[in-house]
Amino acid sequence: MSWLPYVVPAWIFVVGLYGMATSRHLVHLILCLSVTQSATYVLILMIGYRAGATAPVFSDVLSTVRATDPVVQAVTLTDIVVGATVTALLLAFALRIYKTYGTTDPQELRTMQG
Amino acid sequence: MSALAPLALAVPLVAAALTSILGAFVPRVVLTLLNLAASIFATVACALLARDAALHGTVVHWFGGWHPAHGVSLGIAFAVDSVSAALAAFTAFLTTAAFVFAWTYYDKDDGAFTALMQVFSGALIGFFLTGDLFNLFVFFELMSVSAYALTGFRSEDTSAVQGALSFAIVNSTGAFLVLTGVAMIYARTGALLMAQIAHAVAGQSDPLVVVAFALIVAGFLVKASAAPFHFWLSEAHAVAPTPLCVLFSGIMVQAGLYAVARTYWSIFSAGLAPHAAGVRDVLLAFGLFTAIVGAVMCFAQRHLKRLLAFSTIAHSGLMLCAIALLDPIALGGFFLYVIGHGLVKGGLFFASGIVLNRYSTVDVEALRGKLRELPWLAVAFALGALALAGLPPFGTFTGAALIEDGLSRAHLDAVGIVLLLAVALTGGSVLNALGRMTFGWGPDPDPQAVTPGEEQPETDPARGVRLVVMAVPALALTALAFAAGFVPIESTAAAAAQRFTDRALQEAVMLSGAAPLALPAGPHISLSSSIVHGVAGALLAIVFAALGLFAHRIRPLWPALKRIYTVAMRVPHAWHSGIVTDYVAWLTVGGAAFGAAMLALVR
Numbered sequence: 278m279s280w281l282p283y284v285v286p287a288w289i290f291v292v293g294l295y296g297m298a299t300s301r302h303l304v305h306l307i308l309c310l311s312v313t314q315s316a317t318y319v320l321i322l323m324i325g326y327r328a329g330a331t332a333p334v335f336s337d338v339l340s341t342v343r344a345t346d347p348v349v350q351a352v353t354l355t356d357i358v359v360g361a362t363v364t365a366l367l368l369a370f371a372l373r374i375y376k377t378y379g380t381t382d383p384q385e386l387r388t389m390q391g
Numbered sequence: 392m393s394a395l396a397p398l399a400l401a402v403p404l405v406a407a408a409l410t411s412i413l414g415a416f417v418p419r420v421v422l423t424l425l426n427l428a429a430s431i432f433a434t435v436a437c438a439l440l441a442r443d444a445a446l447h448g449t450v451v452h453w454f455g456g457w458h459p460a461h462g463v464s465l466g467i468a469f470a471v472d473s474v475s476a477a478l479a480a481f482t483a484f485l486t487t488a489a490f491v492f493a494w495t496y497y498d499k500d501d502g503a504f505t506a507l508m509q510v511f512s513g514a515l516i517g518f519f520l521t522g523d524l525f526n527l528f529v530f531f532e533l534m535s536v537s538a539y540a541l542t543g544f545r546s547e548d549t550s551a552v553q554g555a556l557s558f559a560i561v562n563s564t565g566a567f568l569v570l571t572g573v574a575m576i577y578a579r580t581g582a583l584l585m586a587q588i589a590h591a592v593a594g595q596s597d598p599l600v601v602v603a604f605a606l607i608v609a610g611f612l613v614k615a616s617a618a619p620f621h622f623w624l625s626e627a628h629a630v631a632p633t634p635l636c637v638l639f640s641g642i643m644v645q646a647g648l649y650a651v652a653r654t655y656w657s658i659f660s661a662g663l664a665p666h667a668a669g670v671r672d673v674l675l676a677f678g679l680f681t682a683i684v685g686a687v688m689c690f691a692q693r694h695l696k697r698l699l700a701f702s703t704i705a706h707s708g709l710m711l712c713a714i715a716l717l718d719p720i721a722l723g724g725f726f727l728y729v730i731g732h733g734l735v736k737g738g739l740f741f742a743s744g745i746v747l748n749r750y751s752t753v754d755v756e757a758l759r760g761k762l763r764e765l766p767w768l769a770v771a772f773a774l775g776a777l778a779l780a781g782l783p784p785f786g787t788f789t790g791a792a793l794i795e796d797g798l799s800r801a802h803l804d805a806v807g808i809v810l811l812l813a814v815a816l817t818g819g820s821v822l823n824a825l826g827r828m829t830f831g832w833g834p835d836p837d838p839q840a841v842t843p844g845e846e847q848p849e850t851d852p853a854r855g856v857r858l859v860v861m862a863v864p865a866l867a868l869t870a871l872a873f874a875a876g877f878v879p880i881e882s883t884a885a886a887a888a889q890r891f892t893d894r895a896l897q898e899a900v901m902l903s904g905a906a907p908l909a910l911p912a913g914p915h916i917s918l919s920s921s922i923v924h925g926v927a928g929a930l931l932a933i934v935f936a937a938l939g940l941f942a943h944r945i946r947p948l949w950p951a952l953k954r955i956y957t958v959a960m961r962v963p964h965a966w967h968s969g970i971v972t973d974y975v976a977w978l979t980v981g982g983a984a985f986g987a988a989m990l991a992l993v994r
Contacts, residue, residue, distance in 0.1 A: 282578075290571070297560065298976040306972065310563055317570045324578040348583070349574075352525060356570060359532045363563050366536065370543055370556045377549040383971050386553055 282323035290316035303371040303381045307364060314360045318353050325349030393452040396469040396520055399436040399479060403429050403486075403513035407506040414502020423494055426505050430487040433516060437480035440520075444473040445887065448907025449900050451522070462902045464584045470522025470901060473887045473910060474726055478642070478649060479519040481730055485641045485737055486512040488864040489634035492741055495857040504544055504632075511537040511638065518646055522901065524573055524658065525583045527650065531569065531614070535562050538643065542631045554630035557971040561623040564978055565613025572606030575599060576658075585657040586901035589894050593661035598990065601666075604659045605989040608674075609982045611654065614647030617711055618681040619981040621704045622967060622974040625688075628700030633744030636696060640703040640740060641733035648707065649729070652714045652722060656892045667717055669992030673985065674715030679809060682708030684963065686813035689820045690939065691960055693836070695743045695753035698824060699736065702779060702817035706732050709810050713794040720914070721797025723888035724790045727880065731778075731786025734872035739775040739821065741865035742768055746828075748861065749852050755824045760831035767862075769829045771869050772821060778869070780818030780932035781811070783918075783925040784876030791928075792921035793881060807924075815928045819935025826940045834943035882913030889913070 293313030300306035325346030331338060333347035375381050406429030410422050444450050450471040457466025486508065493505075514534035521527050539562070543555030577583060579599055580591035592600050609620075616624040624644065628636050655663070655670070663670055685705030692698035710732075713725035745768060747753050750761055762769045778785035791814070798807040826832040890896070890910060899905035943949050966977075 283575075286571070290567070294564070294975060294979050297564070298972050298979060300972050303556075306560065310560060313564060314567055317567050317574065320571060321574045321577075324574055349577070352574075352577075355525075355529060359529075359536070359566075362536050363539070363559060366539055366543075367556065367559055370552045370559070373543075373546050373552045374549060374556065377552075386970070 282320065282326075285323070286316040286320035288316075289313075289319060301382050301384060303374065303383055304368070306383055307367045307371060310367070311360060311364055314356070314363075317356055321349045321353050321356065393450050393469075393471075395436045395440055396450060396452040396471050397454070399433050399440065399483075399520065400513045400517040402432050402436075403483070403509045403516065405429075407509035407513065410502045410509065411506040414506070422502050422505055423490060426509055427487060427490050429509065430483050430490060430512065433483035433512070434480050434487060437476050437483055437516065437520075440471050441473045441476035441480055444471055444476055444907075445883070445910045448909055449897065450476075451901060451907075459587075459902050459904075462590075464582070464587050464902060466584075467526055468522045468584060468901065469520045470585070470897065471520050472891060474891045475519040475649075475653075477726070477887075478645075478729065479516040481733060482512055482515045482519065482638075482642045482646075485638055485733060488737060488741075488868060489637050492637075492744065492861055492864045493632075493634045494860050504541070507537045507541050507544070508635070508638075511541060515642060515646055519649065522586065522657075523584050524576070524588060527653075528566070528569055528573055531650070532566055534643070534646070535559075535566060535614070538562075538627075538635075538639070541635050542627050544632065548630070551630040554626040557974060558623045558627040560971050561620070561974050561978060562613060564975065565610045565620065567610070568606050568613070568982065569610030572603045572608075572610065575603040575606065579603070584901065585653075586898045589658050589661060590898050590902060592659065595662050596666060596993065600659070600662050601989060601993050602986065604654070604663065605986045607654050608651050609985045611647045611650040612677065612711075612985070613978065614644065615651065615711065616644050616647070616681070616704050616707050617677050617981075618684040618704070618708070619966075619977040621681065621685070621707075622977060624704055625697050625700040625967070626969070628703070629694060629697045633696075633740055633747065636699070636740045636744075637737040640699065640736045642729070644703055644707050645710065645729040645733065648710050648714060648725070651711070652725070652891070655714075655717070656722075657894060657897060660892070660894050663993065666993040669989070671715050671717050673988045673992055675712055675803075675806065676988070677985065678708045678711030678713075678715050679806060680708070681705070681711060682810055682813040684708075686816040686820075687960075688963055688967065689817050690823070690935070691964070692820065693755045693824075695746065695755060695758075695824060696740070698755075698820055699739055699743065702820065703736060705813050705817045706736075706779070709791075709794070709814060712806065712810060713790075713797065716794075716797045716801055716803075718797040718801065719889040719892050720800075720885045720916070721794050722891065723881070723884035723886075723913075724793025724795075724797065726790075726888060727793060727884050728787060728790025731788070731790050731872060731875055734786055734868045734875060735775050735778040738771060738865055738867075738869035738872060739779075741861070741868065742771050742775065745858070745861050745865060751852075755827050756836040758828045760829070762825070762828040763830070767866075769825060771866055772825045772828075774869050774873070776818045776821035776825065776932060776936075777929045778818075778872055779821060780815045780928040781925045782929035783922050784873065786872045786875030788876055788921070788925045789881055789918065791925065792918045793885065793916065795921055795924055796916065811924065811928050812931065815931035816935050818929065818932030819939065822932055822936030823939035826936060832940040881916045881918065883910070884913070885916060886910045886913030 296309030330343040333344040452469040518530035539559040613620040689701035
């Protein structure tokens with residue numbers, strides 16, 4: 278069992294968090310959120326990986342052939358759908374904020390202090 | 392009976408789809424009736440499921456007939472026990488009340504808002520009923536995304552969009568933590584069904600299991616608005632439409648807490664059993680911190696909806712402490728408290744919605760003396776405030792009494808006193824605001840004080856029948872919260888919570904096809920000893936309110952008092968900077984602290 282499946286996603290996750298915490302542009306902020314989310318794609322896909330295995334589609338191969346775990350692929354697909362929805366919604370919010378305040382810097386948006 | 396379980400969320404989701412398709416063509420009243428019917432159906436279905444689960448044991452529904460074979464499950468199941476069904480029924484009930492309140496609220500809505508509310512409600516119902524960990528995450532995300540969209544729904548109001556942005560960024564990050572944890576536990580066990588995972592991790596508490604547990608719980612604590620993950624909540628509540636605030640404060644935050652309890656008891660309790668004391672201490676520390684931060688910030692607010700939002704944070708801290716005890720009776724108290732608090736807070740938010748509708752502001756200072764025109768509303772506020780402080784016989788009292796019982800059995804009476812002060816302070820904050828709004832009491836507002844973002848009027852002021860339609864849910868929820876205290880449900884709740892924590896039975900029912908068991912008779916619980924506690928809370932609330940309203944009349948002390956207060960509040964005010972990037976930083980710090988504490992204490 279390798280440590281890589283855990284170290285690589287942890288790194289991506291932390292990079293994304295760092296990007297979000299220091300962001301000065303809303304689009305950058307939203308994309309950093311996507312980066313954080315891609316850590317979960319990488320982790321989940323790596324978990325289901327099996328060396329030398331084929332894709333888990335059994336229409337043209339025998340069902341005894343070694344295949345990767347189909348569950349993780351379904352999980353990743355669901356995750357990607359969620360990610361696309363959230364990103365689209367957030368970008369719409371960002372556009373709306375820019376049109377009103379004329380700024381895309383999240384650190385200048387502080388109407389709700391305290 | 393098990394067919395009712397999927398229907399309880401399918402009907403709201405179908406109603407949502409119909410509403411968004413038909414929204415532009417059919418009259419508004421048809422849409423409202425359709426959605427009311429769907430929510431009432433979901434309420435009744437979940438209530439029947441709760442009754443059935445209490446009489447005959449857990450109701451299990453395997454989707455597509457994928458039953459487990461030889462103790463191994465590949466399917467996805469709903470595992471409905473009396474607790475989860477009761478919370479699902481409460482969700483649908485609050486949604487019904489919100490639809491009644493919103494009846495004449497959004498005249499221009501073409502159905503999108505109603506449809507999103509219905510999706511939100513359906514997702515929450517699924518969240519409560521499911522017995523599968525990944526399914527839990529999917530419903531969590533569905534609920535969250537519809538909540539973001541609903542918060543930013545009035546896109547012409549940019550503060551709403553900004554609040555929705557903070558809400559979405561922080562909560563999505565929390566959801567990724569949950570998903571990472573789910574992935575790690577799948578890596579270890581190859582299972583996603585809760586009972587199957589529990590079977591596989593029994594007796595294992597190596598670092599990977601602990602880290603997975605910490606990630607899942609930390610993610611759910613973001614939704615539960617535990618400090619320091621709570622910053623999104625006050626912003627989302629300040630800007631969200633009133634009917635939505637009722638659902639956010641009444642059940643969404645508590646759903647996060649429910650998931651913490653579910654994750655521990657249904658999945659990890661066997662694996663982490665040797666470290667239960669460590670888990671308890673970490674969760675208790677977070678719960679206490681949350682209660683204190685929420686209560687202190689609550690008192691400092693002059694924006695009514697933000698004030699109620701911070702009170703939700705304080706009460707969420709109390710509820711987290713109840714779960715943290717890992718004690719079935721305290722857990723039963725948590726479930727009762729969710730319902731009692733949801734009714735009270737729902738009534739208070741509806742009442743503020745009426746204020747907002749009438750005066751186009753929820754700034755307490757701008758409302759000075761105005762509420763004298765609506766004495767019945769002032770009474771509703773006062774009752775709600777006392778109920779928040781735990782005055783018997785309100786529903787909050789029953790829950791708090793069971794939690795207090797758990798605390799004193801664990802020899803944590805000091806924690807109980809801090810929690811009592813915290814909830815009394817939230818009640819006092821509402822009374823303080825009420826004294827200003829009704830009688831114009833209190834010192835003149837500090838011109839240098841932070842003014843909250845201006846609230847836009849949600850609709851034209853309601854008169855006549857429309858006002859009655861808004862008043863009915865506000866008063867009904869408060870009345871129900873009062874009546875709830877007279878229902879002798881405490882021992883049933885304790886029995887249901889006992890069953891909720893019975894992982895071995897859940898495993899036998901889910902995996903080996905064992906017959907589910909009816910709820911046993913609960914332990915006898917005497918509430919009379921807690922009455923003093925509850926009355927003390929209400930009296931303390933009045934004292935806090937009096938301090939807020941009249942301390943300025945003690946001439947010699949006032950300047951010093953004011954100075955101390957201002958200096959002391961500078962730090963928490965600085966934390967709540969209103970900048971989303973800071974919130975992400977707090978989330979990182981809090982998540983790291985939570986994970987480190989878990990690993991250190993659970994070693």
